[in-house]
Amino acid sequence: MIRFESVTKRYPDGTTAVDDLSLEVPRGGITVFVGPSGCGKTTSLRMINRMVEPTEGRILINDEDVADRKPARLRRSIGYVIQHAGLFPHRTVLANVMTVPTLIGWDKGRARTAAMEAIEKVGLTADQASRYPAQLSGGQQQRVGVARALASDPEVVLMDEPFSAVDPLVRTDLQNEVRRLQRELGITVVLVTHDIDEAISLGDHVAVMRQGGHLAQLASPGELLTEPADDFVASFVGKDRGYRKLGFTETQVEADPERTVSLGEDVPAGRGWVLVADEQEQPLGWVDRQGSGGPVQEEELHRMGSLAEVGDSARVFLDAALSAPSGRGVVVQDGRVVGTVTPERVLEAIRAQGGSDG
Amino acid sequence: MISLTWQWLVDPATWTGPGGIISQSITHLRISLVALLLAALVAVPVGLFIGHTGRGRWLAINLAGAFRAIPSLGVLFVATLLLLPRLSGNLAFELPVVLVLVLLAVPPVLSGTYAGVEAVDPAARDAARGVGMTEAQILWQVELPAALPLLLSGLRSAMLQIIATATIAAIVGIGGLGRYLIDGQASRQYEVMAGGAIVVALLALLVDLVMAGLQRLVVSPGLVVAKEH
Numbered sequence: 001m002i003r004f005e006s007v008t009k010r011y012p013d014g015t016t017a018v019d020d021l022s023l024e025v026p027r028g029g030i031t032v033f034v035g036p037s038g039c040g041k042t043t044s045l046r047m048i049n050r051m052v053e054p055t056e057g058r059i060l061i062n063d064e065d066v067a068d069r070k071p072a073r074l075r076r077s078i079g080y081v082i083q084h085a086g087l088f089p090h091r092t093v094l095a096n097v098m099t100v101p102t103l104i105g106w107d108k109g110r111a112r113t114a115a116m117e118a119i120e121k122v123g124l125t126a127d128q129a130s131r132y133p134a135q136l137s138g139g140q141q142q143r144v145g146v147a148r149a150l151a152s153d154p155e156v157v158l159m160d161e162p163f164s165a166v167d168p169l170v171r172t173d174l175q176n177e178v179r180r181l182q183r184e185l186g187i188t189v190v191l192v193t194h195d196i197d198e199a200i201s202l203g204d205h206v207a208v209m210r211q212g213g214h215l216a217q218l219a220s221p222g223e224l225l226t227e228p229a230d231d232f233v234a235s236f237v238g239k240d241r242g243y244r245k246l247g248f249t250e251t252q253v254e255a256d257p258e259r260t261v262s263l264g265e266d267v268p269a270g271r272g273w274v275l276v277a278d279e280q281e282q283p284l285g286w287v288d289r290q291g292s293g294g295p296v297q298e299e300e301l302h303r304m305g306s307l308a309e310v311g312d313s314a315r316v317f318l319d320a321a322l323s324a325p326s327g328r329g330v331v332v333q334d335g336r337v338v339g340t341v342t343p344e345r346v347l348e349a350i351r352a353q354g355g356s357d358g
Numbered sequence: 359m360i361s362l363t364w365q366w367l368v369d370p371a372t373w374t375g376p377g378g379i380i381s382q383s384i385t386h387l388r389i390s391l392v393a394l395l396l397a398a399l400v401a402v403p404v405g406l407f408i409g410h411t412g413r414g415r416w417l418a419i420n421l422a423g424a425f426r427a428i429p430s431l432g433v434l435f436v437a438t439l440l441l442l443p444r445l446s447g448n449l450a451f452e453l454p455v456v457l458v459l460v461l462l463a464v465p466p467v468l469s470g471t472y473a474g475v476e477a478v479d480p481a482a483r484d485a486a487r488g489v490g491m492t493e494a495q496i497l498w499q500v501e502l503p504a505a506l507p508l509l510l511s512g513l514r515s516a517m518l519q520i521i522a523t524a525t526i527a528a529i530v531g532i533g534g535l536g537r538y539l540i541d542g543q544a545s546r547q548y549e550v551m552a553g554g555a556i557v558v559a560l561l562a563l564l565v566d567l568v569m570a571g572l573q574r575l576v577v578s579p580g581l582v583v584a585k586e587h
Binding site: 049051071072073074075076077080082083084085086087088089090091092099100103104132133134135145148149158 | 479481482483484485486487488489490491492495499500503504506577578579580581583
């Protein structure tokens, strides 16, 4: 869909930001450019919408050379999200999001409708639409930035370090949101980050770049973890590759049946760790019934470990098992307990799939 | 002295008639507004250009500094001497005055404008370009509205200086509130001088108040909350 053909960017002072880059960004999905600072990832991204002009080579979108299109027109057809959102402070959220529809000449009514839809898509309310950027939190501002990029239904959305300036909790939210939107809209997202974890968790395709603007490897996250092309990629991908790879291993872990008890139920001593759930079979926590018995009180509940949802990756299952006080990870489906898994069981399942290498 | 000044100020005859405060204030304001308008016509476009392109910044800073050092009275005499033979009627006297006031007003308007544009969040500017605005659209739709608070502050401070300095119009014989200062001194009516000075100060305050109101009207509330945060 987006093809770099021997693209080089050299600055007048002689520094080479991107050196003979050739790669293809497939249609649909999220392609991440990742690498240390100075690897040319942002320059590469900005050459797609001609914010930076290549010195040599060309970039094609749908087989059309971007150099043949007027920069402003080209950019209006491509969504653009940047690190600090870059909202226009004097315009309301709604007016910010209406920017591109207005620029491409939609009438006010249509632009407004499209903008409101985009605002809802990114999880903001109609009430927030009439506020000004300064009245929103950083995370909300970034959502507006995403809405502004989506309002005119572009095929391609470019994102330059979109989550770097927000705190980790908000970042995870935004990452999930972008992933959901990409799946829902079928758009092609090209995203730049320096954070390899973000690249691996978010990307369908990851282009690892190294200093001087060289492409080190373009692969799926799983492949990157299993078969790094060289030492640079291996070291950049970092330690605990094996464990992280489990995040891309879909496993058929058979959950063991687990009898749950409800609050107030009398459980005799000697039962060990007992899983407590409500009437809908939604897990509430664990209670220790080894030494002494008695009715289950809410105060004595131990916090749940992480939960694994049926169909989750091996990493989630293993984490659920390791984080549960009982050593048995709770497996749920639509919020209801279907059983528990021990670490041994997860490892067996991984081994059975041959997925533990890497 | 104070009571004499007060008596002069509250005397209805001081206010009405051809040489009264009201008519002199109108002349004073007219000259001031013309000067501010001309200064804005020169300084705002240049300021926008400098702020948008980043070019000519050092020139603007140095010129503005040099302008500030220009002695108003000296320029007034030189301009009057040069223009008097070439022009006729009231214009021959008014034009030099306006010229002096424009020179005075250009630096604050210019620096307010380019500082306002320069202060626009680089991310907003990058986003404007990235979503497909042309350079002109970036300037009109993003930089200018976002620069308005500083631009208007520049205009306000220019206007204060203009109103204070427009009193020198009386030296070359035209109207305005400066009459009271010059004539009062000539006739040794110090209460008239003091009263005139008070009226000038009041007029300056009043105009600034009006401009502050206008500023509230034209500056986006988004920029006001931004400042509060």
